[in-house]
Amino acid sequence: MKTAFRKAIHQLDVLLAPLVLATLREQNAFNTYLFHALFKDREELKLHLCDPQQQVTVGMFRDFVIYHLEKGYTFVSVPDVLKGLEPDKKYLMITFDDGYYNNHRALPILEEFQVPATFFVSVNHVLQEKAFWWDVAYREGKKAGKTDGEILAEKNMLLSKTDDEVERYLEAEYGERAFQPVSDTDRPMTADELRKFSQHPLVHIGNHTCDHAVLPNYSEEGVERQIVEAQVKLERIIGYRPLSIAYPCGDYTNHTLEVCRREGIALGITVHHAKNFYSSLHDRNSLLTLNRFTIWGTEELKSQCDFYRSDYHILEKMRNLYHRIRPQHQYQKNSQRIV
Ligand SMILES: [Zn+2]
Numbered sequence: 001m002k003t004a005f006r007k008a009i010h011q012l013d014v015l016l017a018p019l020v021l022a023t024l025r026e027q028n029a030f031n032t033y034l035f036h037a038l039f040k041d042r043e044e045l046k047l048h049l050c051d052p053q054q055q056v057t058v059g060m061f062r063d064f065v066i067y068h069l070e071k072g073y074t075f076v077s078v079p080d081v082l083k084g085l086e087p088d089k090k091y092l093m094i095t096f097d098d099g100y101y102n103n104h105r106a107l108p109i110l111e112e113f114q115v116p117a118t119f120f121v122s123v124n125h126v127l128q129e130k131a132f133w134w135d136v137a138y139r140e141g142k143k144a145g146k147t148d149g150e151i152l153a154e155k156n157m158l159l160s161k162t163d164d165e166v167e168r169y170l171e172a173e174y175g176e177r178a179f180q181p182v183s184d185t186d187r188p189m190t191a192d193e194l195r196k197f198s199q200h201p202l203v204h205i206g207n208h209t210c211d212h213a214v215l216p217n218y219s220e221e222g223v224e225r226q227i228v229e230a231q232v233k234l235e236r237i238i239g240y241r242p243l244s245i246a247y248p249c250g251d252y253t254n255h256t257l258e259v260c261r262r263e264g265i266a267l268g269i270t271v272h273h274a275k276n277f278y279s280s281l282h283d284r285n286s287l288l289t290l291n292r293f294t295i296w297g298t299e300e301l302k303s304q305c306d307f308y309r310s311d312y313h314i315l316e317k318m319r320n321l322y323h324r325i326r327p328q329h330q331y332q333k334n335s336q337r338i339v
Pocket residue numbers: 097098208212248249339
């Protein structure tokens with residue numbers, strides 16, 4: 001399907017979502033949501049300190065929590081999910097990826113509403129106090145006068161490489177110092193901050209590999225090292241081995257799942273936009289490849305949440321039909337991939 005046509009049908013689905021929700025009873029499910037950096041406000045985004053990514057502000061995050069509490073959602077943590085959820089309720093898990101220091105801004109909101117959240121941490125960034133490469137590419141690219149399109153194309157190219165290759169590329173382009181964070185907005189937590197953060201009763205920590213490794217770009221040994229060493233290093237900081245992992249960019253292989261099982265990681269999460277139904281929580285493989293929605297600060301919050309909660313999407317029906325006719329066809333990936 002052509003991109004413009006697909007976008008138009010998606011917009012129609014977004015418009016129809018409140019009507020669908022008013023007509024068809026929302027199916028009970030376990031929905032998980034992905035956040036990255038949490039910006040103080042829209043003004044902070046204009047400083048170009050880091051890749052704006054989803055552009056979610058603290059205020060928007062608070063509204064997100066209120067919206068779902070009003071819709072009757074129960075907020076859960078990884079241990080809650082592993083203990084077992086009830087089939088007749090709607091559940092939600094908040095997740096933040098990467099380990100940004102700015103994630104501390106979520107704490108007052110978690111406390112205000114007494115809801116837990118899981119933070120997936122790229123541990124070498126914490127230990128080495130090193131900026132995330134996509135932030136380096138954005139910040140330095142902007143300074144060098146690159147357009148947003150050029151920066152995005154470069155980011156998409158780098159997502160097919162290992163962390164070493166990415167660093168070599170960016171260091172050659174901008175120098176080694178470019179990996180020094182420039183503010184509290186773009187820096188990862190320090191190990192001490194992460195230790196203290198992890199002790200908060202509403203905070204749960206998960207594995208996001210050692211070096212934010214996009215795992216299919218690595219050899220089997222590389223995948224093993226990225227996951228196992230992250231478990232060990234995180235345990236040294238937070239005092240326990242995580243039971244969960246968020247695969248960087250949502251990408252994994254069958255071997256990745258084997259390594260996770262061996263390491264006692266029972267819950268794995270991707271960036272495939274879909275609900276998780278109760279049946280999938282009893283299947284070991286499904287539990288290691290859970291779906292997750294992404295919220296965008298550039299779009300209206302209620303429309304996005306209504307759309308994700310809605311169980312009837314015309315675009316999905318058309319895709320199913322299209323795939324049946326042309327089973328070999330691969331859909332073009334979104335131009336902006338999630339890190
Ligand atoms: Zn990430």
